[in-house]
Amino acid sequence: MTVQRIALMAVGIAIVAVLVSSIPVPIAATGGFTHPGAIAEIFIALAFGPIVGGVSAAVGAAIADLALGYGSFAPLTFLAHGSLGVIAGLIGWKKGSNAHFLAWIAGGLSLAAVYFLGEATIYGFGFAGAAAELPFNLFQVGLGLLGLLLFQLVRRAFPQIDQLGEAPKFEEL
Amino acid sequence: MSVSVNFYLPGGSWLHRTDPRVKLLFVATTLFLLILFQNLWLMLGALLLLLALHWSAGTPPSKLGFILKTLLPVGLLMMILRTIFYPEGDPILSFWVVEITKIGLAQGTVLALRILTMALAVFAWLYTTSQADLVQSMVRLGLRHEWGLVLALALRYIPTFQGTFTLISEAQQARGLNIQQHTGFKRVRVMMPIFVAMIISSLRDSGQLATALEARGYGKPHVTRTTLVQLHFRRWDYGMTGLLLLLLISFTYLRFRYGFGEQPLALF
Structure with a gap:
């Protein structure tokens, strides 16, 4: 693994952890809170591919879960957010805006599906219990749509982003 | 927060x-x-x-x-x-x-x-x-050293980025950005300028970090690694x-x- 990749992954994990744990987004209808973590996860997956995207989303969100006190859900969070990062990265990395859109949909659905199945079966909540969590998870990944916008905006302001994950190339003059 | x-x-x-x-x-x-x-x-x-x-x-x-x-x-x-x-x-x-x-x-x-x-x-x-023991134990259990470093660096950067976010958020609010009046999707849409600045700042950090690692010869092949913390x-x-x-x-x-x-x- 190159040092560029190590640095990028460390920073990716930290960005996801901060967006998930420290920035509450109030939801008007329920009075509850969600977080903008999916935006960062989608952004990192689109910008740096499935490996950096998957690791950042999985580890970052799991650390955030632990920091918020949801220790029992951290293993499932690791899998669910990791699947979002990997799938979004596989579909959307180095592709056009249609693929980005598809990456968001597929990644978001996979996050919701992993949470739903994990809670219903392994944790034993049953389908009724897992279904109660489903709208929150879907809303949370719905916010990820802004990750596409974030990617466009960051790329416009910081074009070097395309070379960040790779070792610098030196040319002799 | x-x-x-x-x-x-x-x-x-x-x-x-x-x-x-x-x-x-x-x-x-x-x-x-x-x-x-x-x-x-x-x-x-x-x-x-x-x-x-x-x-x-x-x-x-x-x-x-x-x-x-x-x-x-x-x-x-x-x-x-x-x-x-x-x-x-x-x-x-x-x-x-x-x-x-x-x-x-x-x-x-x-x-x-x-x-x-x-x-x-x-x-x-x-x-x-402790964080050092935590990372070291995973490395000793077979996690590749690079991944241990990734984890340790990430834990070190989380408070930094929390600070960066607060700083940029306050700077934008001082220029008239009103976050509090919105909720849900609208709230996050309004926060976009903060995220853009925060992400670019942290990506620059990642570039510096990579240079720092390289300057210390990290990743050089055929070297024996030693650790400060022994288990x-x-x-x-x-x-x-x-x-x-x-x-x-x-x-x-x-x-x-x-x-x-x-x-x-x-x-x-």
């Missing part, structure tokens, strides 16, 4: 002195068994044992209160949903279409206790293990490992051979 990712509570208890690899095995074993068993009495026993463990490790009550406060709402919700939607046996209470049965209630309570006990097990490990597996740690494995194997055997802990109320 700032959340701490430094979970370690310094202390000198037996749990602090136990090798972090043994504590990792403890977490894995406990989570597996807590998912395996569906019995109310076993869950209550696990709860008492884990509370005793935290007490002996000197965990302050405020930290336990934090876990309870976070997990109580979701635990209660799951308990109610499970009790209402999956009634089994004779109802002890019924109104309208809702039937509450003894077994259904026991199953619901098991769920709530499972959520709580799993968290207590995870935090028993995190509260008594020592003592006789006590071997004993604890043996005990944990014995518990894991015997409970799993009892569960699958005799159905121990499968029923919500009866033990066998």
Whole structure:
């Protein structure tokens, strides 16, 4: 693994952890809170591919879960957010805006599906219990749509982003 | 709002002195068994044992209160949903279409206790293990050194980025950005300028970090790595490992051979 990749992954994990744990987004209808973590996860997956995207989303969100006190859900969070990062990265990395859109949909659905199945079966909540969590998870990944916008905006302001994950190339003059 | 990712509570208890690899095995074993068993009495026993463990490790009550406060709402919700939607046996209470049965209630309570006990097990490990030991234990268990470094660096950068976010957010608000008046999707849309600036700043950090690593010769092939933190597996740690494995194997055997802990109320 190159040092560029190590640095990028460390920073990716930290960005996801901060967006998930420290920035509450109030939801008007329920009075509850969600977080903008999916935006960062989608952004990192689109910008740096499935490996950096998957690791950042999985580890970052799991650390955030632990920091918020949801220790029992951290293993499932690791899998669910990791699947979002990997799938979004596989579909959307180095592709056009249609693929980005598809990456968001597929990644978001996979996050919701992993949470739903994990809670219903392994944790034993049953389908009724897992279904109660489903709208929150879907809303949370719905916010990820802004990750596409974030990617466009960051790329416009910081074009070097395309070379960040790779070792610098030196040319002799 | 700032959340701490430094979970370690310094202390000198037996749990602090136990090798972090043994504590990792403890977490894995406990989570597996807590998912395996569906019995109310076993869950209550696990709860008492884990509370005793935290007490002996000197965990302050405020930290336990934090876990309870976070997990109580979701635990209660799951308990109610499970009790209402999956009634089994004779109802002890019924109104309208809702039937509450003894077994259904026991199953619901098991769920709530499972959520709580799993968290207590995870935090028993995190509260008594320093970040350096945590990363080092994973590396010694076979995690590639680079991945250990990624984890250590990420933990180091989280407070930095929390600071960056606050700084940029306040700068934007000083220029008239009004975040508070919106909720949901609109709120996040309004926060976009903050995210853009924060992400670019952190990507620059990543570039500097890569240069710093390279300048120190990190990743040079054919070198022997040394570590500042050494882990020592003592006789006590071997004993604890043996005990944990014995518990894991015997409970799993009892569960699958005799159905121990499968029923919500009866033990066998």
